[in-house]
Structures are given as C-alpha cells and as structure tokens.
Amino acid sequence: MSKLTIHDIAKHAGVSTGTVSRALNGRFGVSAATRDRVLSVVSVLGYVPDPDARQLAKGSRTVIGITRFSETSLRNAYYTLLLDLIQEALVGAGYAVRILDTKDVARPGVAGMIVPGVYLADPRFEELRSHQRPFVVIGEMPPEYTWVEVDNRNGMRQAIEHLLGLGHTRIVHMTGSPIGQTAQIRLETYQNVMTDANLETSDDMILDGRFTQLGAYRAIQRALAQKLEFTAVACASDEMAFGVLAALDDAGFKVPNDISVTGFDDLPLDDDHEHLPLTTIHQPMRLIGHTAAQLMLEMLEGAAPRGVLLPTNLVTRASTAEVRETQMA
Amino acid sequence: MSKLTIHDIAKHAGVSTGTVSRALNGRFGVSAATRDRVLSVVSVLGYVPDPDARQLAKGSRTVIGITRFSETSLRNAYYTLLLDLIQEALVGAGYAVRILDTKDVARPGVAGMIVPGVYLADPRFEELRSHQRPFVVIGEMPPEYTWVEVDNRNGMRQAIEHLLGLGHTRIVHMTGSPIGQTAQIRLETYQNVMTDANLETSDDMILDGRFTQLGAYRAIQRALAQKLEFTAVACASDEMAFGVLAALDDAGFKVPNDISVTGFDDLPLDDDHEHLPLTTIHQPMRLIGHTAAQLMLEMLEGAAPRGVLLPTNLVTRASTAEVRETQMA
DNA sequence: ACTATTTTCGTAAACGCTTACGAAAACATT
C-alpha cells in the first residue's frame, strides 16, 4: 500500500529493474514476451512511476510551458480543459508542466512550449520562432511547423450539410473573431458548402458574434431588426450558439421549430444545464490534448515537424429540426 | 554554464553539501556566519536547486491538486490567472501542481487540494471534508477551515460609497449567480450600505446577471423595458459590467454621463481593449494566489486552520461620473 | 557442431538533493 517502486515490479515479474524500465519506456532490447509480462504486472499492481525520479535520472531538467490562451478569454472553458489533458499526458511522461508566457520560452530549463491559439501574424509567434526551442501550436499552421488542430473544414461541412439535409436553404453563419484563423476557416467552409449547393451567402448573412454569447446575442438582435430572413444559424462555437438561443428566445422564436441552430466545439460545460441540448460538432478534446503532448515529446526527440488534423463528428441533439413552411414573420 | 549543483556551491563556499542544503532550507544546525556565506555564494553563482532531486530526496511524492472552477465557467479568466499564480508559488516550494477533480483528493500522492469557489452547500465540499487531506478554499468559509478571500464586504462598500459620493441615489445592483456566496455577500453589502444611507433598495433594483456578460445585458434590457429608473449600476463583477455597458450603449445611454457603472474584480482581461475603462474594485490576484499557496504549505506542516481576508481597493476610471439633473427619460 | 552475430537482460553507476549519524569544534561548568 505504500509506495510501489520499480523494484517491486521487477521482483513480481521476475526480471531486473533495468528491464522493467526498458519495458515501460518502450526501449529497444526487450523481448515482446517479457515486455508484456512486465506491463501486465504493472497494470495489475497499479504501479505508476515517480515523475521526479524519472526526471532526475533522465538528466537535464525539463519543464514544458503552456501559454495562456488569448484568442478570446471567453473561450476559456476550452483552454482549461485542454490544459488539464496536456498536463496529464506530459506528467505521465515525466515532464513538469507550467503555465508560462511566450517570452519565457528562452528561460533555462524550459524544454519546449505548447501554444494554443497562436496564429501566423501573432506577435507572440515571432517570439517563439526566434528561439530554437521546440513548440507545438494548437491550431492550423503551415507544414513547416508542428501543430494539431481539429478538422474545422470537415466539421463545418458536417454542420451545414446536416442543415441542408433538413431542408434549410436560408442559413446564416455566426462567425467569431476576425483575427483567429479558426473562425476564418469555419467561415470559408460555410461559404464554400453553401455555394456548392447553389445557395446564397450574402454579406449580411454573416454575423459576427466575436466568439462570445453576448456578441452572438447582439448580432442576432441586429439581424432581426434588419428583417434578415433565415431558418437556421450555423455557429462557429457553442458559446455563440447559446447567445443565439437566448436572442431567438427573447424575440419569440422557438428552436428548433421556427429556427434551427448548430454549435461547434461540444465542450463539456458544467454550468449549462439550463440550455437546450445543442446540435453541434464534437471536438475530441482528449485526443487533442494527448496529441499535443505526443507531438511535443516527438519534437524533444528531434522528430521532424508535422501537423495533425483530428476528425470531428456531428452530434445531433435538440436544436435542429426539419424546415417548415411558414417560419419567418 | 551547464548545471550548477549543490556540490559547486559547497566547493565555492568551502563547506560540505550537507551544510549547503541545511543553509538553503533554513534547517537548524548551521551557524549564521556560514549560512550567510553559503547564501551569498548561491546568489552570486545564481544557483537554483533542482526541484525534482529535492522532491525525490524528500521522500513521499507530493502533488497538490487544484480543482477546476465551477461557479460559472465564464469567470474563467479569474481562474486561469489564479492557477498560474498558485502554481508559481507552489512549484517554487518544490511541489508539483495538477488540475484535479475533488474526487481525486484521496488519490495516493495527493498531499492537498486548493479549491476555488466551493461553498458550504456544495456537494464537492462534503467530498473534501470526508477525507483527511488538507485543503484550502478560495472563498469565505467558517473559521474552522482554511481559506483566503478578498474582502467582498469592504469592496462593495467602496464601490457604493464612491457612487454615493458622486451624488447618485438611484443605484441598482447587478448580482451574480444565487448559488455562490460571493455574490450573496456583495449583494448584502449593497443593501446594507444603501439602507444606511437611507436609500431605497427594492427587489426590482436587484438584477440577476448570472455572472455573465449576456446575463447582465439581458437583465438591463428587461429593467429598461420595465421603465426602471436609475442613475448608476453597481455590478458584482467586471464581466457583468461589460454586459451592462453594452446594453446601455445599445439603448442609447451614454456612460458615464447618463449612467455610471462600477465593476468588481479588475482582472487583466487581455481582449477587452474595446471597452470603456471601468471604474472597479481591484482584487489583488497575485496576493490571493500566493496566499493560497502559503496557506497550503502551512497546512502541510500541520498548522491550525485559519482564514485570510485580503484588502480590495477602488480604481476610479472612466465609467463613473457625478450625477446630473435630467438623466432618465 | 562450432563459431560469429545479434538480441535480451542483469548489474551498478549515476542524477542532484536531503538527512541520519557521528566526529570535531565551540562553549560551559566545575
């Protein structure tokens, strides 16, 4: 019940500590048979290696920094969750994780940085590039960098096609901040899919909700005031979808009977039980976090840069329905 | 230039490694003279002990968990900053910090928990209490627990008195979620100060903004629709104040000429340059984080529980002004 | 079969620190 060490595992598995360590780290020089035996003992006894000892033995102290999210602080639920997940994976691999500023990238002891939401024109990006430290960005980047992102194009396509499948033709898009490229990609995809379906996407059908509930709420109010007609709104984030839901409700529209709404992210918000269950595009957060950690580990071992695009999928819930005849006033 | 170890220090100071360690940790058994000599060598060479080695040698691995914030995920900017600060202090003291769930409190290796925003009736609270692990809550608690919180009473008093000093008499309050006690205390203080000044605080003067921008925006819209008259609104958070600002702006009121607005928190939001500079109550975040860490360290050494109330101060910016004669329609 | 290779694995030395333990030095007490 006290601390389980590598020696205990070695004893139980009838091998030496060196072998256990090699098995654990997937190092070369262990037969598949003994590796499996060791691993099974590990999982039976529930052994988990001491990160400190591991770190110490590995030599050079290494902390991996994660920068604070900046695109908009309101998308923070996303960030906190991500932070947690990355941390989990990295600590498991024996690294220390700290929240740092991009300017700390050169600090001694900092092995690398994980930076959610930087974009090419971001001033912080230059800061990162100018030092040699490896960094992985969470967001789409040119191929010469290492990054992981969800497949925004396919995600938004899924949302729009879902709406089209329900018979909607007047679909407006609620976009996010114009700075972030995530919003940009989602917007472009909306336009492309609509155009491919021979549907109109005039400028007034693109509402800017700035990735916030309030922004989306006001955008809808303005659109309604201008007598914009639509039967569905495809949002670039759940957060904004909630704002849309509120605005529609206040204006007397019923979702999904009068108007359908789709979100994007599907983050596990812990306080939003009051909302209508949202049809949305699910992001595999767990996978994103783990992949980011994985990429960092790869970089640290000198791997070449690469980008990873993760799949999304549509989650159909209660905020969308088939279009009906007389919907708008 | 490579890693500076305790041996280097020992050599330079002409003592043994044991002595250096003792000097560094303020342990008993080192003369003041040698301690100072060692410490000066340390600072000259810029030596900083390896946390992993320290941790390993100290024996029992100890991670300190911080739970995810739940009161409302929108107050997340607050949380992220806090997390960062606590981490900074704790890591400096040789502890590992992880984001954990309250139910992980019993996990082996978890020395203690720092829990922002739990309240007495919180189900998570029971979970914490039932295990013996020490925990410090960020938020006001009965004296038998260890906690740190900003002086909400004095803070809200400062805000209201500032408004009173400007001649306002019709002051409404924008409150947060009814669950959290923080909102409760701020609300009560508003009522008390107003009553003490012989001013009215009827129920319709208390608007519920649910700690979100959107919530506050809608609350103001509703109040305006009901022809509620007021010359100032004192908000329980900056977040809500921004919503109020937006609602007032949309309704054609000028802040601060027509109506004054105060916030509460003064968090460094990195994306809100577009807002009018807010008169608000400043929370010493750095101090809160460090104090939380400090209290945890104390607890770990078996200190008795205690609560700490940190001072707030009023920051006067552009959202408040003297009341004028003809303000409301 | 016997040697040359290759693969698997055990041994033991780090990694940088803390902390008993006991020796030496300092100070008190007679």
Add this chain to the structure above:
DNA sequence: AATGTTTTCGTAAGCGTTTACGAAAATAGT
C-alpha cells in the same frame, strides 16, 4: 585544566529512476 554539553558540520546512505556496459542466451552462418 579537565570534563561535560551543545552546536556546527562532514560523510555517506538513500530517494526511484534511467542507461552504459558487459554477460548470457538465442539465432544465424558455416
């Protein structure tokens, strides 16, 4: 001065890993 106390400090044994290094075992080559 001689002895007893207390304080200061050096020595060395860990803490739980990783990883050369080389021995042993398995496989290949003749």
